[in-house]
Amino acid sequence: MTTLHPALGIRDILVASSLVELTGWTVQLGRLQDVDKSIAIYDTGGQDPEPALSIDYPTIMIMVLGTANTGYTEAYTMCANIKAALLGIPALPTEYPELNMCNMVGDINQIGYNDNNRPRFTMNFQLITSPEPVGYRESA
Amino acid sequence: MARLVSRIGGGGRGSGVSGSASRDMQNVVANFNRYIADIRAAGPEALLAMMEPVKAAADEMCPVKTGAMKDSGFLEIVGSGRDSTVAFGYGRNGYPDYTAVVHESVEIPHAPPTQAKWAETALKNSVGLMAAGFIAGMRKSGVGR
Numbered sequence: 287m288t289t290l291h292p293a294l295g296i297r298d299i300l301v302a303s304s305l306v307e308l309t310g311w312t313v314q315l316g317r318l319q320d321v322d323k324s325i326a327i328y329d330t331g332g333q334d335p336e337p338a339l340s341i342d343y344p345t346i347m348i349m350v351l352g353t354a355n356t357g358y359t360e361a362y363t364m365c366a367n368i369k370a371a372l373l374g375i376p377a378l379p380t381e382y383p384e385l386n387m388c389n390m391v392g393d394i395n396q397i398g399y400n401d402n403n404r405p406r407f408t409m410n411f412q413l414i415t416s417p418e419p420v421g422y423r424e425s426a
Numbered sequence: 427m428a429r430l431v432s433r434i435g436g437g438g439r440g441s442g443v444s445g446s447a448s449r450d451m452q453n454v455v456a457n458f459n460r461y462i463a464d465i466r467a468a469g470p471e472a473l474l475a476m477m478e479p480v481k482a483a484a485d486e487m488c489p490v491k492t493g494a495m496k497d498s499g500f501l502e503i504v505g506s507g508r509d510s511t512v513a514f515g516y517g518r519n520g521y522p523d524y525t526a527v528v529h530e531s532v533e534i535p536h537a538p539p540t541q542a543k544w545a546e547t548a549l550k551n552s553v554g555l556m557a558a559g560f561i562a563g564m565r566k567s568g569v570g571r
Binding site for chain 1: 523526527530532533543546547550551553554
């Protein structure tokens with residue numbers, strides 16, 4: 287069985303979203319490619335899952351790199367579009383049917399330029415998901 | 427925070443209650459407002475007590491090379507009176523300037539138990555315990571006695 291992990295589900299939402307134009311951008315899971323216009327989505331743990339019901343509270347982080355030296359606004363705009371596509375999304379989207387809610391933790395955060403002068407931003411999201419129960423938990 | 431105001435007996439025809447019931451209700455309202463005042467007074471200290479184990483856990487997980495980043499950690503009451511809150515974090519005022527980068531760079535390996543996202547992880551790991559810690563802090567301050 288393939289698990290639909292949060293970073294993958296979020297990537298699929300972004301790929302399908304009309305609010306995010308990913309043409310020309312590289313999107314990877316769990317690893318950031320150090321090139322212009324690069325996005326990485328990380329599974330970053332979360333809060334304690336429910337033991338009896340199949341409800342999880344995972345978190346993800348999205349890191350965005352802009353074009354070296356000049357891409358600050360371009361990268362920020364991508365972050366703003368991602369925020370628009372995820373925050374408050376209606377439950378059970380087609381691309382990630384386990385997703386019930388997507389909250390943002392903090393806001394768009396610039397963490398300086400990397401060693402290759404690419405502007406770098408992070409965004410953190412707290413999800414509520416109800417995966418298909420496997421094991422002892424019951425369906426939510 | 428809202429203040430409960432007794433409206434008993436203040437309505438239109440037929441809405442009044444007996445004098446005894448009204449006094450009882452006024453006592454309830456007075457006790458409630460005293461309780462709210464106690465919570466306001468004890469709130470910041472209780473929040474601080476609630477967050478102390480979180481800060482300790484975050485310190486354990488904070489990567490150390492020079493120690494400056496770990497030393498930059500803070501947990502304190504900010505403001506006063508009803509506007510007070512508790513602030514927790516690292517790298518205050520941008521020093522050390524690499525703190526946010528190290529915190530968010532999950533691809534950089536660190537020797538266990540240290541890790542990226544140490545402050546965030548400590549908070550997430552403690553959510554279930556924080557309410558209990560807050561209530562304990564309130565009781566320690568005498569609220570509800």
